[in-house]
Amino acid sequence: MQQKNAIHEEERVTFTLAGALAGARKCVPVAISGCAIGLVFGTLAGQAGLGAGEAALMSAFVFSGAAQFLVLGLWASPLPLVAIVFTTLIVGLRHLLMGAALGPVFSRLPRLKAYGSVYFMADENWAFTMGEFDKGRRDGAFLLGGGLLDAFAWTASTFVGGAFGGAVEDPARWGLDFAFTATFLALIVGMWKGKTNILPWTVAAAVSVAAHHWLPGQWYILLGGLAGSFAGVVRRGS
Amino acid sequence: MALATYATRAGGLWLANRFELSERAGAWLDAIPGAILVSLVAPTVLTSGPAEALAAVAVVVVALRSGSLPLAMATGVVAVVLLRAVVAGLT
Numbered sequence: 590m591q592q593k594n595a596i597h598e599e600e601r602v603t604f605t606l607a608g609a610l611a612g613a614r615k616c617v618p619v620a621i622s623g624c625a626i627g628l629v630f631g632t633l634a635g636q637a638g639l640g641a642g643e644a645a646l647m648s649a650f651v652f653s654g655a656a657q658f659l660v661l662g663l664w665a666s667p668l669p670l671v672a673i674v675f676t677t678l679i680v681g682l683r684h685l686l687m688g689a690a691l692g693p694v695f696s697r698l699p700r701l702k703a704y705g706s707v708y709f710m711a712d713e714n715w716a717f718t719m720g721e722f723d724k725g726r727r728d729g730a731f732l733l734g735g736g737l738l739d740a741f742a743w744t745a746s747t748f749v750g751g752a753f754g755g756a757v758e759d760p761a762r763w764g765l766d767f768a769f770t771a772t773f774l775a776l777i778v779g780m781w782k783g784k785t786n787i788l789p790w791t792v793a794a795a796v797s798v799a800a801h802h803w804l805p806g807q808w809y810i811l812l813g814g815l816a817g818s819f820a821g822v823v824r825r826g827s
Numbered sequence: 828m829a830l831a832t833y834a835t836r837a838g839g840l841w842l843a844n845r846f847e848l849s850e851r852a853g854a855w856l857d858a859i860p861g862a863i864l865v866s867l868v869a870p871t872v873l874t875s876g877p878a879e880a881l882a883a884v885a886v887v888v889v890a891l892r893s894g895s896l897p898l899a900m901a902t903g904v905v906a907v908v909l910l911r912a913v914v915a916g917l918t
Contacts, residue, residue, distance in 0.1 A: 681831065689859065778887055
């Protein structure tokens with residue numbers, strides 16, 4: 590093991606059942622919203638020609654709402670495999686950044702636990718986990734607990750949507766599409782540390798809004814995240 | 828698809844483990860979570876319309892006052908449904 594970031598050097602990293610349960614508890618509200626999205630995904634997958642079981646398998650193995658919805662748009666016979674894999678990679682690029690941010694803590698876990706856990710890394714449980722680390726509670730199982738609950742909810746609701754599709758209404762009608770935005774906003778409030786956040790967050794917001802306007806798909810998340818985090822370094826360096 | 832999605836999830840961690848972290852790299856990693864979260868929500872909050880923008884303000888106020896994440900989320904969902912109905916009624 591190489592030298593780690595000096596800031597985090599003294600703190601202990603654990604991986605406990607209690608941590609996993611805490612992570613799962615934290616994810617209950619977003620898992621419920623996720624179920625609504627999963628029902629819609631299952632329904633749309635059915636319309637694209639996938640069976641309920643096939644759609645559920647995709648949810649279990651890919652576990653990325655954004656990638657799966659986009660790929661449905663490409664679904665045709667014969668399958669455009671290159672386009673599908675490329676889309677998945679592009680949509681997932683933000684996970685590279687998110688995984689890197691877990692690095693200082695996760696690199697002190699045994700490899701199987703670290704690399705097993707990130708299979709279940711999604712935006713929500715990752716954000717909660719970073720919030721926990723931020724407060725000094727460094728239990729690596731927090732990510733896994735939330736992720737397992739999320740993955741179960743996502744896969745099961747996809748199956749139900751695929752099997753009983755058509756009965757599902759638009760989640761936007763119940764405001765459930767906004768549940769994720771609200772959750773992330775509340776997390777941002779908790780991460781506020783003072784004036785040092787103003788520049789990176791302003792840059793992130795400006796770049797993501799511009800990228801969302803001019804670029805297709807999910808580029809705005811990655812580009813905003815990169816620009817904002819680099820702005821944070823420049824600020825600290827000067 | 829499964830391999831591609833896992834590669835992106837494990838790749839960042841793998842890279843972070845391979846390289847020695849300078850203080851500057853550590854500062855960059857520290858800045859990522861906030862920047863990603865802001866990027867995730869900014870287009871929805873700033874460009875969707877008045878209902879989403881006002882609901883976002885409500886979420887921030889409740890989160891600041893209560894510090895409760897489920898309460899803030901519930902506030903956002905209820906607020907956005909009501910505000911969308913109001914906006915739809917006005918237009």
